[in-house]
Amino acid sequence: EIVLTQSPGTLSLSPGERATLSCRASQSVSSSYLAWYQQKPGQAPRLLIYGASSRATGIPDRFSGSGSGTDFTLTISRLEPEDFAVYYCQQYGSPWTFGQGTKVEIK
Amino acid sequence: QVQLVQSGADVKKPGSSVKVSCKASGGTFSNYTINWVRQAPGQGLEWMGRIIPILGIANYAQNFQGRLTITADKSTSTAYMELSSLRSEDTAVYYCASPKGREPCFDYWGQGTLVTVSS
Numbered sequence: 108e109i110v111l112t113q114s115p116g117t118l119s120l121s122p123g124e125r126a127t128l129s130c131r132a133s134q135s136v137s138s139s140y141l142a143w144y145q146q147k148p149g150q151a152p153r154l155l156i157y158g159a160s161s162r163a164t165g166i167p168d169r170f171s172g173s174g175s176g177t178d179f180t181l182t183i184s185r186l187e188p189e190d191f192a193v194y195y196c197q198q199y200g201s202p203w204t205f206g207q208g209t210k211v212e213i214k
Numbered sequence: 215q216v217q218l219v220q221s222g223a224d225v226k227k228p229g230s231s232v233k234v235s236c237k238a239s240g241g242t243f244s245n246y247t248i249n250w251v252r253q254a255p256g257q258g259l260e261w262m263g264r265i266i267p268i269l270g271i272a273n274y275a276q277n278f279q280g281r282l283t284i285t286a287d288k289s290t291s292t293a294y295m296e297l298s299s300l301r302s303e304d305t306a307v308y309y310c311a312s313p314k315g316r317e318p319c320f321d322y323w324g325q326g327t328l329v330t331v332s333s
Contacts, residue, residue: 108276142319144259151309151323152259158317195259199319202275203249203261 109134109198113206119214126183128209130196135176142197143172143181145190146208152195156181186211216240218248218310218324225330231298234327236310243291244268247313249320250284250295252306262308265293300331 110133120126130141139159144152154163156172159179169184183190191213196206221235238246249264263274267286274282283296293310307326314321 140317140319142317144320146259151311151326152320153323154319154321157319163321164314197259197261197319199317201273203264203318205251205259205261207258 108202109136109200109204111196111198111204111206113194113196113209115209116207117210117212119212120186121214122186122188124186126181126186126190126211128181128183128194128196128211130174130179130181130206132177132179132198136179136198137200139175140199141172141174141179142199143170144195144197145192146195147192155194183211216246216312216314216322218312218322220308220310220324220327223328223330225332226300228301228331228333230300231296232300232304232329233294233296234308234310234329236293236295236324238291238293238312243286244288247318248284248286248293249311250282251309251311251320253309253326254303254306257306262295267293297329300329302331305329305331 112131114129141159143156146152160172171182173180193208193210195208217239219237226232250262265272265284272284286293309326310324311320312322
């Protein structure tokens with residue numbers, strides 16, 4: 108089973124700033140089967156990025172993903188008020204696993 | 215647009231079982247893969263297992279082997295997740311989720327079902 112470790116645990120930033128979230132895998136993620144989700148309180152997660160760098164339908168271009176192998180990054184170029192949430196990475200080679208999450212909070 | 219609608223919240227005694235449903239609409243059910251993910255209070259996401267209705271084949275995460283059964287009824291486009299031998303640590307929101315295309319990540323999510331295990 109691939110273990111995903113996200114850092115930092117919490118990111119305190121102001122609207123308009125750039126957010127950089129990291130996801131490191133315990134072994135190489137095949138075919139870049141790496142996704143990012145956003146979750147707000149009381150809501151189901153929402154898919155942002157799949158295939159490490161492809162935006163899901165309707166996701167603004169301020170969200171971008173990069174990386175391969177064992178190191179992946181989600182970047183939010185300029186934080187909007189609605190972007191403050193918890194973000195999870197997921198690898199989707201069986202079995203599927205999630206990282207423990209990074210909370211992006213308002214500074 | 216696919217919609218996944220789950221059954222309502224439930225309270226169970228330790229040692230009992232719970233069965234949560236997930237009804238799909240807006241697409242061809244047999245073409246879906248339905249996954250189950252849970253989230254304990256204040257915690258992260260945990261993949262539990264999945265079913266491919268057209269094949270009737272289910273896969274389970276190792277943590278749930280022997281306690282989890284995932285089934286699907288193609289006639290009603292509904293998937294089910296049954297977890298047995300419940301303990302307090304199983305208190306969580308349970309989600310069903312499904313991919314949209316070839317990439318087996320989760321584009322569509324149900325609204326979640328809170329299962330509380332308490333004596």
